[in-house]
Amino acid sequence: MSEKGNKPTSKIIPYPGLVRRLIEKGMDSLKEKNPQYAYQLFKEASNYEPDHPQVRFGIVLCLVELGRLEEAVEMTTALLHEDIGDYYDNLQVHISLLVQLSRYHEVVELLDAVLSENRLPANHAESFYQLLHFSRQMIADDSSLLQIEETLVVNEHALSMLHSEKVSLQWQGLQLLEKIEEEYAHDALIAFIENTENDDLLRSIALEILHNHQVKKVIHIEKFSRSKEVSPKELFTVYNSPFGQEVSQVLEDFLESENPNLLEMISQLVWSHFYALYPFNPIPNTPKVWACCFYLVMAQRMGIDVDNEWVEKTSNHTVEQLMPYLKEIEDVESSTFSMFDFIHKS
Numbered sequence: 001m002s003e004k005g006n007k008p009t010s011k012i013i014p015y016p017g018l019v020r021r022l023i024e025k026g027m028d029s030l031k032e033k034n035p036q037y038a039y040q041l042f043k044e045a046s047n048y049e050p051d052h053p054q055v056r057f058g059i060v061l062c063l064v065e066l067g068r069l070e071e072a073v074e075m076t077t078a079l080l081h082e083d084i085g086d087y088y089d090n091l092q093v094h095i096s097l098l099v100q101l102s103r104y105h106e107v108v109e110l111l112d113a114v115l116s117e118n119r120l121p122a123n124h125a126e127s128f129y130q131l132l133h134f135s136r137q138m139i140a141d142d143s144s145l146l147q148i149e150e151t152l153v154v155n156e157h158a159l160s161m162l163h164s165e166k167v168s169l170q171w172q173g174l175q176l177l178e179k180i181e182e183e184y185a186h187d188a189l190i191a192f193i194e195n196t197e198n199d200d201l202l203r204s205i206a207l208e209i210l211h212n213h214q215v216k217k218v219i220h221i222e223k224f225s226r227s228k229e230v231s232p233k234e235l236f237t238v239y240n241s242p243f244g245q246e247v248s249q250v251l252e253d254f255l256e257s258e259n260p261n262l263l264e265m266i267s268q269l270v271w272s273h274f275y276a277l278y279p280f281n282p283i284p285n286t287p288k289v290w291a292c293c294f295y296l297v298m299a300q301r302m303g304i305d306v307d308n309e310w311v312e313k314t315s316n317h318t319v320e321q322l323m324p325y326l327k328e329i330e331d332v333e334s335s336t337f338s339m340f341d342f343i344h345k346s
Helices: 018-031 035-048 053-065 069-081 087-100 104-116 122-140 144-162 167-177 183-194 200-212 242-255 260-277 287-302 308-315 319-335 339-345
Strands: 219-223 226-230
Touching: 018 035, 018 053, 018 260, 035 053, 053 069, 053 167, 069 087, 087 104, 087 122, 087 144, 087 167, 104 122, 122 144, 144 167, 144 183, 167 183, 167 200, 183 200, 183 219, 200 219, 200 260, 242 260, 242 287, 242 308, 260 287, 260 319, 287 308, 287 319, 308 319
Parallel strands: none
Antiparallel strands: 219 226
16 A cells, blocks of 8 residues: 555645635525535535535535435435434425425335324424325325325425424425415415514515516515515516615625625625515615625624725715614624524524
């Protein structure tokens, strides 16, 4: 054996915060409907921390979005066997994948074992019992009528996930409902959006789904002490909003050559903020002011010297005058669930 072969493989140590940053970028890419790039980011993160629960769950989400359900099942099987994260949340996702793949024998075997332990949480019980009953029917009779029932049960499963107390399952439910262009699914999404107790970012995702489905119904939406009536079809998507694009352009003009890494981090903050507010824009309606505010927030976080001259020239405000808006950015971020927190809690 060569000298190189005798040496133990050393663990690659990333610079501080790299894995978390890759996770956040991966989740942002999923929100932007770019699962292939998200998958690459999570795989890169797995090179550094292959057993990181957030990385593992992120890969599952990417595989689902890419339609690679068999691989996703392999990943959820491993999560269950290794007891990573919340067992019943992982089981809910795992079972939903097995049903989509028509692997009913596995559903029955697994749920029979789980239910025999009499430890099933109440918020999961009804959904699991429905899926168990349905899977037994599918095994006994694979007629076309039951194929219709299959669609109904899977859709009911999506609706039950939307009403879960767990934001991770709500998000999974939204991903399933995105594929259902039926009135009952739209009504469920509208109810989710109009419920102010639901997370603002998730409500934004639901609203974008309705926009993509070209839903015309008028919805009453309240966020951050503001309210209005909207028709989803008439809205811009978050990433196509003129206001957000103007903010991004100001930042690109300033930082694209000077500090592209800082620009990338600020851009993530910008779009997370706009996603939380959607369909509202920040007040005042001045893109240059908000570009400076996002710059100040991230520069302070990174310990980077602030270009006060650029801030004052661009925004026509002193840094002190912008402080209330900086606090608003922080408040919105802290009150809205982040994708990193989502997979951390899963």
